Amino acid sequence: MFNISTQALFAQLLVGLINGSFYALLSLGLAVIFGLLNIINFAHGALFMMGAFCAYFLLTYAGIGYWGALALSPIIVGAFGIFLERTMLHRLANLDHLYGLLLTFGLALIIQGVFQNFFGSSGLPYAIPPQLTGAQNLGFMFLPNYRAWVVVFSIVVCFATWFAIEKTQLGALLRAATENPALVRAFGINVPRMITLTYGFGVGLAALAGVLAAPINQVRPLMGENLIIVVFAVVVIGGMGSILGSILTGFALGIVEGMTKYFYPEASNTVVFVIMAIVLMVKPNGLFGRAS
Amino acid sequence: MAAAIDTQSAPSGARGFNTELKTFVGMALILAILPPTGLVYPYFIMQALCFALFACAFNLLIGYVGLLSFGHAVFLGTAGYVGGHAARVWGLSPELSILIAVIAAAALGVVIGLIAIRRQGIYFAMTTLALSQMMYFIYLQAPFTHGEDGIQGVPQGKFLGLIDLSKPYGLYYTVLGLFLLAFLLIYRTINSPFGEILKAIRENEPRAISLGYKTDRYKLLAFVLSAALTGLAGGIKVIVAQNASLTDVHWGMSGEVVLMTLVGGLGTIFGPVVGAFVITAMQQYLAGLGQWVQVIQGVIFVACVLAFRRGMVGEIARRFKASL
Numbered sequence: 301m302f303n304i305s306t307q308a309l310f311a312q313l314l315v316g317l318i319n320g321s322f323y324a325l326l327s328l329g330l331a332v333i334f335g336l337l338n339i340i341n342f343a344h345g346a347l348f349m350m351g352a353f354c355a356y357f358l359l360t361y362a363g364i365g366y367w368g369a370l371a372l373s374p375i376i377v378g379a380f381g382i383f384l385e386r387t388m389l390h391r392l393a394n395l396d397h398l399y400g401l402l403l404t405f406g407l408a409l410i411i412q413g414v415f416q417n418f419f420g421s422s423g424l425p426y427a428i429p430p431q432l433t434g435a436q437n438l439g440f441m442f443l444p445n446y447r448a449w450v451v452v453f454s455i456v457v458c459f460a461t462w463f464a465i466e467k468t469q470l471g472a473l474l475r476a477a478t479e480n481p482a483l484v485r486a487f488g489i490n491v492p493r494m495i496t497l498t499y500g501f502g503v504g505l506a507a508l509a510g511v512l513a514a515p516i517n518q519v520r521p522l523m524g525e526n527l528i529i530v531v532f533a534v535v536v537i538g539g540m541g542s543i544l545g546s547i548l549t550g551f552a553l554g555i556v557e558g559m560t561k562y563f564y565p566e567a568s569n570t571v572v573f574v575i576m577a578i579v580l581m582v583k584p585n586g587l588f589g590r591a592s
Numbered sequence: 593m594a595a596a597i598d599t600q601s602a603p604s605g606a607r608g609f610n611t612e613l614k615t616f617v618g619m620a621l622i623l624a625i626l627p628p629t630g631l632v633y634p635y636f637i638m639q640a641l642c643f644a645l646f647a648c649a650f651n652l653l654i655g656y657v658g659l660l661s662f663g664h665a666v667f668l669g670t671a672g673y674v675g676g677h678a679a680r681v682w683g684l685s686p687e688l689s690i691l692i693a694v695i696a697a698a699a700l701g702v703v704i705g706l707i708a709i710r711r712q713g714i715y716f717a718m719t720t721l722a723l724s725q726m727m728y729f730i731y732l733q734a735p736f737t738h739g740e741d742g743i744q745g746v747p748q749g750k751f752l753g754l755i756d757l758s759k760p761y762g763l764y765y766t767v768l769g770l771f772l773l774a775f776l777l778i779y780r781t782i783n784s785p786f787g788e789i790l791k792a793i794r795e796n797e798p799r800a801i802s803l804g805y806k807t808d809r810y811k812l813l814a815f816v817l818s819a820a821l822t823g824l825a826g827g828i829k830v831i832v833a834q835n836a837s838l839t840d841v842h843w844g845m846s847g848e849v850v851l852m853t854l855v856g857g858l859g860t861i862f863g864p865v866v867g868a869f870v871i872t873a874m875q876q877y878l879a880g881l882g883q884w885v886q887v888i889q890g891v892i893f894v895a896c897v898l899a900f901r902r903g904m905v906g907e908i909a910r911r912f913k914a915s916l
Binding site: 388395401403405406407408410416417526530535569570572574576577580585 | 710723
């Protein structure tokens, strides 16, 4: 009863879940950063790409494999993010939000341009770690182990982040600082340091997504270029007020996109944007957003 | 949105008007006598004039309404495709092709505007960017745009049946005339009662609402006007360059117009023109550097946001306490 087309359907569903994992990780990072810094981080796609390149460099020049990169790459790129925040972004604290968008857009141009100069536009291969090669035959489809790992691991990371922000003491401080930074500062909490670390954390999430993507998408200077715009649409659809909302919207839109690839491939590039337009007409603040 | 972007609102009144008028006449004269001197390629100036008009239209939104549209290239590219198609496939005259291009851009402006003005500030920027990316993918697949090839060999024809646009000077002075007319239209809009309401919305939207203005309608009207003027730039550009391609719809182009306006001075009248010439010249002279041009543009972006938010014309205006 499971014919070729059912197999194709499940294959696209899986592709959708994978993309959804990246959307969720990236929009989660954007939402966390926006909460505290009031900045939309346009450089998120470029930092995602740096995460993948970092994994590639670690392997090529230091012999550190996938698992090491999974831990080190977010730390290294996150530290780079902290450098960006300390040297530039924090100067924009009292300005209109739009300047943050413009500054990070410039940073994205610089980062992508530099990588393109050295690596061109073609992709560098990055092998799947030996523990995760192969695939499972589920009867109705073949499930490559690595792809299953990406989906499961992303879900775990997303929910760990949600738990840390919504259910822990540190998260409570973070939420309080989002709500009213001046008051939290008056309690003796070092809010500027919190902001810096939050930016580093959001960037680290992007880099983590980059490492996860490296074996699937190849390592390319422009791998984050179009992705970031889809993630913007995801963020507009979900609204940035809710952590869980960003995660759910990310996965849901990935799946919708995958399904569109199966049923009406011509629209697979545009479906997320169409959904965004519809959501804006019906619920201008986004599915999980609060009134602005 | 609480505080709009730093802008230098042009003080009205006799003195402000005088400097602006003198500057305008000076600009028109320089542009009129440049090509016969042979110092600069007319093609370069025409290209820069198209971008200058594009940047002025964009500045109408960011500088005077406080709306950052990050997908403005979609109107330039749409107008280019429609105008190019009208001239090449339908064989229409250049003025009709440009007119249809403007109408197409304005119509798209109505649709995108209606969706995007439902959100403010940063969400508005992301929404316009996302919608323009959607149009990019549509144009990538649509048959009439010829995908990666674009529409090539657009005929130039005779403007109003009189001026032969395939002759260099005929083309140049037609483009210049259209640019100056559009520039005056923008200037008139900014200094009209309508423009004053736009500035009020930029400064304090809730107060404008409480004064009884339906701010969404004003924002939509400004958005459509900006889209239509961008369409004019796109329509002229396709006649000048004789081709329409995906580059003009890509978000990179949207970023470029932000950069031009930022370098020249957000919310200044002449800033976008200066910025467009500076950036176009830079691209021209640094073309051999490949991707480094993108890096340099990024550096200029960062430098402008961090240390030079008034832009070139904004700084000059402040230094001489003039309105420009």
